[in-house]
Amino acid sequence: MDSQDKIKLDFKSSFLDFKLLFERWEALADKSHPGTCLYHDYLQRISKFPQLLTSNIDPQILDNDQNRLGFGLILSSLFPLSGQEDKKILALSKPFEYNPIYATPTFKAQFLDENGRINMPQDLNVERVAFDKLVHVYSMIVHQFYGININQFPPMIFKFRGADGVNKHYQIQLNTQFVRVVAKGNLPEIPNPSELCDKNESYQFELDRLQKLLPLDLFEFHGFIIMEAIDLTVAQSVATLNEAVLKQDQVSSEEFMEIVEDSVKSLLGVGGLKVGLAVLQNISGRIIMSESRLAYSYLIRRLLTAGNEEPYHAIMEFLSQVNKPVFLKDIQDTLDDLDLVNRMVEMGLQEVILYPLRHNGNLVGVLEICSFEKGTFDPMMVHTLDHLAPSLSLALNRQAENLDYKIKAIIRKNFTAIHPVVEWKFDEIALDYVLDEEEGRNPEIKAILFQDVYPLYAAIDIKNSSIERNKAIHDDFVIQLDKGKAILELAGTLHYLPLLDSLIDQIDEYKRRINLILLSEEEVRITEFFQYELEPTFIHLSETYKDLQQEVKAYFDSLDSQLQVVSRHRKAFEKSLQLINQTVGSFMDAQEQKIQNIFPHYFEKFKTDGIEYNIYIGQSLVKHRKFDLIYLKNLRLWQLQSLIEVYHLIEDKKPELESPLEVTQLILAHSTPISISFRLDERKFDVEGAYNIRYEIMKKRIDKALVVGTHERLVQPGKIAIVYSQQREAREYRDFINYLQNKGKLQDQIEELELEEMQGVHGLKAIRVAMTSKTPPTTDTSSKLISEGKEG
Numbered sequence: 001m002d003s004q005d006k007i008k009l010d011f012k013s014s015f016l017d018f019k020l021l022f023e024r025w026e027a028l029a030d031k032s033h034p035g036t037c038l039y040h041d042y043l044q045r046i047s048k049f050p051q052l053l054t055s056n057i058d059p060q061i062l063d064n065d066q067n068r069l070g071f072g073l074i075l076s077s078l079f080p081l082s083g084q085e086d087k088k089i090l091a092l093s094k095p096f097e098y099n100p101i102y103a104t105p106t107f108k109a110q111f112l113d114e115n116g117r118i119n120m121p122q123d124l125n126v127e128r129v130a131f132d133k134l135v136h137v138y139s140m141i142v143h144q145f146y147g148i149n150i151n152q153f154p155p156m157i158f159k160f161r162g163a164d165g166v167n168k169h170y171q172i173q174l175n176t177q178f179v180r181v182v183a184k185g186n187l188p189e190i191p192n193p194s195e196l197c198d199k200n201e202s203y204q205f206e207l208d209r210l211q212k213l214l215p216l217d218l219f220e221f222h223g224f225i226i227m228e229a230i231d232l233t234v235a236q237s238v239a240t241l242n243e244a245v246l247k248q249d250q251v252s253s254e255e256f257m258e259i260v261e262d263s264v265k266s267l268l269g270v271g272g273l274k275v276g277l278a279v280l281q282n283i284s285g286r287i288i289m290s291e292s293r294l295a296y297s298y299l300i301r302r303l304l305t306a307g308n309e310e311p312y313h314a315i316m317e318f319l320s321q322v323n324k325p326v327f328l329k330d331i332q333d334t335l336d337d338l339d340l341v342n343r344m345v346e347m348g349l350q351e352v353i354l355y356p357l358r359h360n361g362n363l364v365g366v367l368e369i370c371s372f373e374k375g376t377f378d379p380m381m382v383h384t385l386d387h388l389a390p391s392l393s394l395a396l397n398r399q400a401e402n403l404d405y406k407i408k409a410i411i412r413k414n415f416t417a418i419h420p421v422v423e424w425k426f427d428e429i430a431l432d433y434v435l436d437e438e439e440g441r442n443p444e445i446k447a448i449l450f451q452d453v454y455p456l457y458a459a460i461d462i463k464n465s466s467i468e469r470n471k472a473i474h475d476d477f478v479i480q481l482d483k484g485k486a487i488l489e490l491a492g493t494l495h496y497l498p499l500l501d502s503l504i505d506q507i508d509e510y511k512r513r514i515n516l517i518l519l520s521e522e523e524v525r526i527t528e529f530f531q532y533e534l535e536p537t538f539i540h541l542s543e544t545y546k547d548l549q550q551e552v553k554a555y556f557d558s559l560d561s562q563l564q565v566v567s568r569h570r571k572a573f574e575k576s577l578q579l580i581n582q583t584v585g586s587f588m589d590a591q592e593q594k595i596q597n598i599f600p601h602y603f604e605k606f607k608t609d610g611i612e613y614n615i616y617i618g619q620s621l622v623k624h625r626k627f628d629l630i631y632l633k634n635l636r637l638w639q640l641q642s643l644i645e646v647y648h649l650i651e652d653k654k655p656e657l658e659s660p661l662e663v664t665q666l667i668l669a670h671s672t673p674i675s676i677s678f679r680l681d682e683r684k685f686d687v688e689g690a691y692n693i694r695y696e697i698m699k700k701r702i703d704k705a706l707v708v709g710t711h712e713r714l715v716q717p718g719k720i721a722i723v724y725s726q727q728r729e730a731r732e733y734r735d736f737i738n739y740l741q742n743k744g745k746l747q748d749q750i751e752e753l754e755l756e757e758m759q760g761v762h763g764l765k766a767i768r769v770a771m772t773s774k775t776p777p778t779t780d781t782s783s784k785l786i787s788e789g790k791e792g
Contacts, residue, residue, distance in 0.1 A: 013184075013220040016057045016094045016101065018074055020178045020223050022046065025077070039077075046073055055222060059094070059101040075102065078226065089170070089229035095179045095221035096137060107229065110160060110168070119160070131207070132156060136174065138210050141219060144181050146190060157236055165271040167262055169236035175226035182220040188213060234387055237263040241391045245398075256395070257296045263388055264369060268381050274298045276368035277392070281400045299352065299368040303343050315340070325382040328352040329374075350374045355385050359397035367392060421600045422450070424623050426678075448678035449688060453602075453618035454632050455670050457699055458639055460584050460646055461610035462577060463662040463717055472569035472659065474514055477526055480566040481507045483558065484534050487551050491541055494548070503534065530565060572658035577609065579656060580663065583649055584611045591642055598638070599631035602676075602685070610663070616676055616685070637736050639667055643720050644745050648774045664715035666703060667722045669729040670695055694761070698723070701758040705766070708754040714766055720746075722767045723755070730767060737769055747772055 022043070029040040046052065049070030051061055062071045079090060091100035091107045098118045100107070113119050135150075142148040157171050190213070244259045261275040276298030294301040303315055329351050344352070351374065355367040367385065371377060425448055433443045462468070485507045488500045510526050535556075542552035560567040588611060592603045601617035617635060619627040643665045650663050674695055675688040687696050702723045705714040714721050722733050740746045751768040758764075 013217070014095045014097060015055060015220060015222045016059060016224055017055045017222050018052060018057075018178075018224065019055065020180055021074065021077070022053070024178075042073055042077055046070055062101060071102075089231070091227040093225050093227060095176075095223055095225055096133060097225075100227065101224070107227075110170075111229065129156065134207060134211075136176070137216070137221075138207065138214070140176060140179065140181050141214060142210070145183065145187055157232055159236075165265065166269055167233075167266045168231065168269075169233045169266070170229040171232050173228045173230060175228065176223075179221055179223040179225060182222060184218055184220060187218065233266050233269075234384075237266045238387050238391065241388060245391050245395045253296065260367075260388075260392065264367070264385070267384055267388060268369070268377075270371070270376055272372070273376075274368075274370040274372075276300070276370070277396070278366045278368065279396055279399050280363055280365050297366075297368060299344075299347075299349075299354075299370055300366065302347060303340060323356065325356065325385065326352075326354040327377060327379055327382050328354070329377065348372050351377050353377060353382060353385070355382070355389065357389060357393040357396055359393045359400070362397075362400075364393055364400050365396035419602050419604070421596075421602050422621055425450075449675060450602075450616070450618065450620045450677070451675045452620060452673040453616040453676060454673050455695060456615040456617070456635055456639060457612070457668040457670070458643065459610060459612035459666045459703060460643070461608075461612075461664050461666070461703060461715065462580065463664050463715070465577070465609035465661075468659065468661060469570075469573055472573040473523060475569040476566045477514055477523075478511065479568065480530065480558075481511055481526075483555050483566070484530075484538075487538060487541075487548070487555060490551060491545070491548055495545060500537075503537065506533075527565060569659070573661075576657040576659040576661050579653060580650060580661060581607055581611060583653055584646055587646060587649060588613060588642075591638075595635065595638055598634050599627065600625065601635070604685070618673060633732070636669075636732065637739075640720065640733075640736050640740060641745075643667070644740070644771055647718070647771050651774065662717035664717055665720045666715050667720065667733075668695075668699060668702060669722055669724040669733060670698075671726060671729050671732075697760045698764070701761050702755075702764070705755045705758060705764070707766075708756045714753065714755060714768070716768070719768050719770045723764055724766070725764055730765070733767060737767070744772060746770070 025039040025042050025046075029037075029043055049067055051057065051067055052070045052074070061067050075092075078092075079088065088104045089106045089110065091103035091111075093100045099116065100112070100118075103112060103116075108116075111119055139150050142150060157169055160168050160170065241259060241263045244256055257277060260277055261273075264275045265271055265273055276296060278294050278297035278300045294304070300315060347370075349370050349372060351371045353367075353369040355369070356363055357365040357367060367388075369377075369385075429446050429448060433445060485504055488504050488507075491497060492500045492504075506529065510522075510529065513522055514526070538552045538555060541548045558566055560571075563570075585605070585607065588605055592605075595601075596603075599617060600622050601615055602621055603613065603615050605611060605613045615635060617627070617632055647663070647665065654660075674692040676685045677688045679686050687693055703715060705723070706712060707714060714723070722730075724730050724733070734750070737746055737750060741748060747770040749770065753766045753768060755764045755766055
């Protein structure tokens with residue numbers, strides 16, 4: 001039994017007639033009214049076709065010569081715009097039968113087979129269709145004979161797959177206004193019609209009871225049904241995709257991609273396409289593309305060649321320009337990048353739509369639609385895809401959020417995690433919070449405070465880093481200005497172009513200004529001069545005069561591909577700075593693990609133009625060990641020793657430095673304990689209390705400190721400067737210095753210095769001592785363990 005047989009409802013009392021339609025004509029016929037006299041004419045003309053006036057018309061006679069004109073009158077009254085039949089999706093059938101007695105061309109093409117029978121759609125829920133049809137029949141019966149209105153099922157949506165593989169979605173609406181239900185005999189009385197309704201059942205009726213009470217063989221159905229198909233392809237494609245997005249975690253990527261491809265093809269009404277989805281994410285200005293994120297990309301994945309960076313950069317440059325949907329027709333004539341064009345041509349592509357997908361303004365992916373035939377796409381299709389863009393953007397943003405979550409998890413674990421030394425305190429606070437919450441109290445995050453801890457601070461900095469950076473920028477500008485001037489002078493000798501002299505004068509003026517001082521606003525002006533005046537002129541000269549092409553090309557080749565300026569000295573400075581910071585940072589990381597064995601302490605390292613660190617040590621930081629000042633003394637001695645080792649590490653690295661940078665080293669001695677608290681908003685520790693803030697102010701000021709009565713900076717390359725405010729601090733460090741002098745690590749001379757007053761800081765003094773050249777290691781290179789139990 002096929003699907004059609006299953007939904008015939010097992011009743012044979014269905015008769016085709018047009019009597020209700022004729023009655024409607026009679027009701028509307030009025031010779032005195034110009035708007036209805038047409039129906040009077042219909043009645044006169046239809047009377048000439050007696051076979052169409054009977055109560056049981058054989059559908060076979062409708063198309064014979066004798067009745068064709070009369071049936072045409074009927075159709076013209078039902079479908080006045082019969083001239084637009086090709087645009088309508090309509091059909092007529094006997095009551096509750098699905099094989100039409102008439103169908104428009106579009107209906108035939110979409111829904112009928114070669115024998116004129118309905119093509120059953122894919123995935124047809126036969127039980128649901130039969131049930132829906134039965135509901136429709138009984139709703140007419142109980143309404144006509146008992147005056148009861150019952151709720152109808154929501155209209156079903158059917159999916160039909162065309163020969164081209166494109167799915168179309170339709171809602172079939174049944175118009176039963178020309179169907180009359182006739183009872184064959186007396187019907188049973190129903191004293192309480194509400195008994196037919198069961199509010200516990202869906203749609204508030206019980207179909208089984210109706211079938212037993214009113215079997216269908218008690219009724220005849222006369223008339224005809226109008227079937228109209230409403231094209232819901234756009235809405236259903238979007239709805240299907242939305243549902244897939246909501247259930248994204250429950251479906252595989254392959255299934256999701258099949259839904260995307262099906263939705264795109266249905267929406268555009270084109271089969272034979274290749275649809276791809278590339279997941280992209282911009283993190284700190286870098287578009288992330290990986291094999292897994294391009295697994296369902298068709299175009300971009302194939303354009304990338306493993307192990308070759310050139311296609312990657314070309315695609316990145318191309319995608320950076322795709323700010324709105326791109327419709328590429330006749331690809332060979334569209335793109336300037338010949339390499340990308342050749343790759344697309346090799347793939348056999350003729351036309352491409354690239355639709356950037358954005359979520360809250362951020363690029364999260366690209367929808368790729370590729371065709372191997374010309375004339376497949378038209379520009380309006382780009383706008384049609386707007387229906388799918390929000391859902392796809394949401395889906396890809398979820399993937400972006402997953403990646404962002406993983407990144408944040410790694411950062412939390414490796415970079416901003418609670419320091420192991422104080423983790424116990426955070427565990428206690430969290431436990432108190434959870435217990436208060438379970439007891440129904442209003443929980444609050446308690447303050448995380450550590451009192452009476454001793455701070456240690458040191459900074460390894462690049463001498464005059466700002467000056468060195470500005471000098472590098474200055475030297476690069478001079479190189480670029482000179483290159484530009486040379487091209488302009490050459491162009492002036494070969495061709496008569498007076499305007500070039502004006503540009504040469506500007507170059508000379510810029511060189512004069514930056515030789516005095518390079519201000520930030522001057523840097524902006526020169527960069528804009530290159531970008532908006534000089535380089536457009538060079539491009540024009542190169543395109544106009546072949547004898548200048550080589551020089552102009554050499555100029556552009558000398559520019560940094562990202563900054564678009566000469567950056568030789570800047571890169572040298574940044575690479576040298578990075579090498580120093582990596583060297584110092586790696587050394588300090590290794591040392592931190594080592595010195596935790598002295599006594600557990602809190603350690604945090606910062607990278608600026610150099611490296612600086614804070615250490616806090618004290619009883620309140622630990623739970624199961626006893627603190628003694630001997631551990632503080634050992635850390636202070638370690639500070640000096642480690643700075644000496646850093647000095648020699650940098651000296652060893654100097655041959656590798658492209659820019660000759662010098663390093664300075666500074667210690668702040670502070671013997672008075674302070675309190676620190678954890679700031680939830682910034683997720684870091686900070687000093688607590690007005691008095692302790694002075695310590696933070698000193699840290700921020702002393703690297704710029706000057707020796708009193710001079711213009712000399714305290715920090716100098718090759719020397720360690722120790723800033724202090726109390727004599728007991730100086731005595732302790734002098735003892736350490738004396739020990740290291742005896743070891744041959746520090747020179748004999750010690751400078752005792754006073755520092756000029758700084759904003760918020762006064763009364764500071766300093767000890768400065770130079771380090772010796774590197775000597776062969778002695779048998780004892782470990783820190784001296786100090787046995788005193790009290791501070792000196």
